[in-house]
Amino acid sequence: MDIEGEEPDPRFTLANERTFLTWLTTSLALSAGGVAMAAVPRDVFVPWLRTALAVVLVLLSVLAGAMAYPRWRHVQRALRRKAPLPRLAVASLFGYGVAGVAVLALVLILIAGR
Template sequence: MEPDPRFTLANERTFLTWLSTALALSAGGVAMAAVPEGVFAPWARTLLAVVLVTLSALAAGMAYPRWRNIQRALRRQEPLPPPALAVVFGVGVTAVAVIALICIVVAA
C-alpha cells in the first residue's frame, strides 16, 4: 500500500535536513581546524574539529538508512523506528559547545 504522499514528502525533507546538517557540521569542523593558533590550544582545536567532522560523517551516513527504514514502516503501516542517533548528536553538539565555551573563557 502506498503511504500518504504528505508523509513520504515529509520523510524526504527530513532526509535532506540530515544532509544539510551534515554539511554544516563538516564546515564547522573545517573552520575549527583553521582557527589561528593563538585562539584555542592546538589540542582543543583538533578535538573540536574531529568531533564535528565525525558527527558530520554520522549524519550523512545514517540519513539514507533512516529514510529507507521510515519509508518501509510507512508502507507497511508499522510504528516508525526511533531516532537512533538523537542522543549521540545531542551529546556531541553539547560537548563541542561546552569545550568551545571553556576555551573562549580561558583565552579571555
Template sequence: MPVEGKEPDPRFTLANERTFLTWLSTSLALSAGGVAMAALPRDVFVPWVRTALAVVLVVLSGLAAALAYPRWRQVQRALRQEKPLPRLALAPVFGYGVAAVAVLALILIVLSG
C-alpha cells in the same frame, strides 16, 4: 529495490524526504564547523583541543551523512507497511556531541578572553 506495501499518504513521504534533506544539511553544517575549527590560527585555543573539536564535528558530520539514507529507507518502509516508525538511536549522540563541543568551545572562549 521497491518496498512492499501500500503507497503512504504523500504528505508523510514528503515529510520523510524533508527530514532526509535536513540530515544532509546538518551534516554539511557540522563539516563546515569542523573545517572552520581546524582552520583557526594556532594561537586560538590550545592546538590539541582545537583539533579534537574539529575531529568530533567532522565525525558527527560523517555519521549524519552516512545514516541519512538508511534512516529514510527505514521510515519509508514503516510507512508503507503501516508499522510504527523506528526510533532514532543516534539522536543522543548528535545532541550530546554538539552540546559537548559547544560547551568546551564556550569555556575556551571565556578563558582566552
C-alpha cells in the same frame, strides 16, 4: 522504489524526504563547523583541544551523512507497512556530541578572551 506495502499519504512521504534533506544539511553544517574549528589560529585556542573539537564535529558530520539514506528508507518502509516508525538509536550521541563541543568551545572562547 522496491519497498513493499501500500503507497503512504504523499504528505508523509514528502515529510520523510524533507527529514532526509535535513540530515544532509546537518551533515554539511557539522562538517563546515569542523573545518572552521580546524582553521582557528593556533595561538587562539589550545591546539590539541581545537583539533579534537574539529575531529568530533567532522565525525558527527560523517555519521549524519552516512545514516541519512538508510534512515529515510527505514522510515519509508514503516510508512508503507503502517508500522511504528523506527527509533533513532544515535539521537543521544548527536545531542550530547554537539552540546559537548559547544560547551568546550565556549570555555575556549572565554579563556581566549582574558
